[in-house]
Amino acid sequence: xxxxxxxxxxxxxxxxxxxxxxxxxxxxxxxxxxxxxxxxxxxxxxxxxxxxxxxxxxxxxxxxxxxxxxxxxxxxxxxxxxxxxxxxxxxxxxxxxxxxxxxxxxxxxxxxxxxxxxxxxxxxxxxxxxxxxxxxxxxxxxxxxxxxxxxxxxxxxxxxxxxxxxxxxxxxxxxxxxxxxxxxxxxxxxxxxxxxxxxxxxxxxxxxxxxxxxxxxxxxxxxxxxxxxxxxxxxxxxxxxxxxxxxxxxxxxxxxxxxxxxxxxxxxxxxxxxxxxxxxxxxxxxxxxxxxxx
Amino acid sequence: xxxxxxxxxxxxxxxxxxxxxxxxxxxxxxxxxxxxxxxxxxxxxxxxxxxxxxxxxxxxxxxxxxxxxxxxxxxxxxxxxxxxxxxxxxxxxxxxxxxxxxxxxxxxxxxxxxxxxxxxxxxxxxxxxxxxxxxxxxxxxxxxxxxxxxxxxxxxxxxxxxxxxxxxxxxxxxxxxxxxxxxxxxxxxxxxxxxxxxxxxxxxxxxxxxxxxxxxxxxxxxxxxxxxxxxxxxxxxxxxxxxxxxxxxxxxxxxxxxxxxxxxxxxxxxxxxxxxxxxxxxxxxxxxxxxxxxxxxxxxxxx
Numbered sequence: 111x112x113x114x115x116x117x118x119x120x121x122x123x124x125x126x127x128x129x130x131x132x133x134x135x136x137x138x139x140x141x142x143x144x145x146x147x148x149x150x151x152x153x154x155x156x157x158x159x160x161x162x163x164x165x166x167x168x169x170x171x172x173x174x175x176x177x178x179x180x181x182x183x184x185x186x187x188x189x190x191x192x193x194x195x196x197x198x199x200x201x202x203x204x205x206x207x208x209x210x211x212x213x214x215x216x217x218x219x220x221x222x223x224x225x226x227x228x229x230x231x232x233x234x235x236x237x238x239x240x241x242x243x244x245x246x247x248x249x250x251x252x253x254x255x256x257x258x259x260x261x262x263x264x265x266x267x268x269x270x271x272x273x274x275x276x277x278x279x280x281x282x283x284x285x286x287x288x289x290x291x292x293x294x295x296x297x298x299x300x301x302x303x304x305x306x307x308x309x310x311x312x313x314x315x316x317x318x319x320x321x322x323x324x325x326x327x328x329x330x331x332x333x334x335x336x337x338x339x340x341x342x343x344x345x346x347x348x349x350x351x352x353x354x355x356x357x358x359x360x361x362x363x364x365x366x367x368x369x370x371x372x373x374x375x376x377x378x379x380x381x382x383x384x385x386x387x388x389x390x391x392x393x394x395x396x397x398x399x400x401x402x403x404x
Numbered sequence: 405x406x407x408x409x410x411x412x413x414x415x416x417x418x419x420x421x422x423x424x425x426x427x428x429x430x431x432x433x434x435x436x437x438x439x440x441x442x443x444x445x446x447x448x449x450x451x452x453x454x455x456x457x458x459x460x461x462x463x464x465x466x467x468x469x470x471x472x473x474x475x476x477x478x479x480x481x482x483x484x485x486x487x488x489x490x491x492x493x494x495x496x497x498x499x500x501x502x503x504x505x506x507x508x509x510x511x512x513x514x515x516x517x518x519x520x521x522x523x524x525x526x527x528x529x530x531x532x533x534x535x536x537x538x539x540x541x542x543x544x545x546x547x548x549x550x551x552x553x554x555x556x557x558x559x560x561x562x563x564x565x566x567x568x569x570x571x572x573x574x575x576x577x578x579x580x581x582x583x584x585x586x587x588x589x590x591x592x593x594x595x596x597x598x599x600x601x602x603x604x605x606x607x608x609x610x611x612x613x614x615x616x617x618x619x620x621x622x623x624x625x626x627x628x629x630x631x632x633x634x635x636x637x638x639x640x641x642x643x644x645x646x647x648x649x650x651x652x653x654x655x656x657x658x659x660x661x662x663x664x665x666x667x668x669x670x671x672x673x674x675x676x677x678x679x680x681x682x683x684x685x686x687x688x689x690x691x692x693x694x695x696x697x698x699x700x701x702x703x704x705x706x707x
Contacts, residue, residue, distance in 0.1 A: 239417065239418075239421065240421070242414075242418050242421070243418055243421030243422055243424075243425060244425075246418050246419070246421070246422050246684045246687055246688055247422060247425070247680060247683060247684050247687075248642045248643065248645050248646035248683055248687070249646065250646035250647075250649060250650075251645070251646055251649065251664070251679070251680060251683055252680075254649070254664070254665070254668050255429055255668065255676055255680060256429065257668075258668040258669075258671065258676070259429060259432055260432075331542075331543060335545045338545055338547075338548075339545065339547060339649075339650050342547050342650065342653075343649070343650065343653060343665055344669065345668065345669075358547065358548050358551065361551075362551060362654070365551065365554060365555050365559055366559055369555055369559070372548070372551050372552075372555075373552070373555070376544075376545070376548035376551070376552065379545060379548065380540075380543060380544045380545070380548065383543040383544070383545070384539060384540065384543040384544075387539060387542060387543050388539070
């Protein structure tokens, strides 16, 4: 009985942390993503050289090569830029764009899902039909088309990835809201005169946040890959700004002479996505087992 | 039958929505008349062309004629190739279908047995290895995987061709690059479904009456875990189509995906339009087909 009581009074957050500390998978994910995150966020101090610093005399140096007093740990590209510095700086942009895009689509999807599930009826039908229509066009194709129309830029990439990613959030939130709004405390709040907005934001939203966090963490890896794909195809963030996608594209034509130019940014990109996916899987299994397979 | 009609109506509504979305996107892309005429065209020329293209009519009338032309298969003329956009897409479609099927086949051949045995030998070394491989498949971007495959098998080992389309060997590397993510997803799904099914009462009954394990697996477990995997395979078609855009670009493979990238770069919107419409149609039909296949696999589902 005492055990039961103890766990009942343990704050939710602390229990969650304890579960995290116990999970081997969670630590593994963290061990992958944290060094990459820290190294890319502090690229300005950690990178040996400026990402766009060109030295034609030092072009296509293999990993470990040195020219004068400069050494190229991961080699240099066709313009003599240091691959390590570009990978670190590029990672910062790729990761931040991914996070920003997921926040945009989360905000959009949560709002539409809340409204859809709360008001039901025609509003719900219209929003869910729009969701169906958007799902009928593969995200990358939609994103490419929109980028071609509005022109590639960092801001547009965030907007496009944000706007095209709202559907899974809206669907999951709508489903939750449909069941949450049947609870008696919602009825009680209505009786106390809570308005629609207060009801949605103060009473219903906190109850669907767990699913939203899980969804965000499982989407992040995919969004980072789509951003890299857009950059790779030349319709994302434009060179010379380094992003992992741009760097991989740079090395594509150099495969026969300089394998390192494409390889290292891809390794970093893959490791980051693997780490994010491991943590996402763990969060899903811990916080919201119903989402398995989504 | 009623369900079938309902499903069909739903698909039609979705496709109309897609045409509306495409119409809006194309209109946002700027004045089509300006795209058709060379720079320095006079006001009179522009006005004449706008008249001829029907751009002076109200938007809903324009949309109506846009849809009716689309239904008749007229997506406009490609500005770049000077040929009907539909012809261009249809010409390259077989190559993409070939690649998509190969990658799906690759994914299924790897993922279904791996998923089944992963579940049967739960927590074994095989299970751990299979789950790690699935995670890698899901996490490694297909375009980079493609580049690495080229680096290893074409540049270094000189075993397989890296570019273009030709005999069956041209499909191996792009097929693997494109199918790896699908393989990861399908493997995970099969594994969790088999795990779930294996603990159901009827499987215990089958085991209790002395049925050999392989019979239980093949007749009872697999069939019932196939349904969610099938849904996902249907949905995967959409992702594979997306993936074909990048994969075809990496491997210089002459399919619709590469055509679409070129069209987008050239602002050749007739081709983009045709491609998006085709992608949506294939996706919608695949999903409908999956729904109908359910009845074959699970006789309890009747529409």
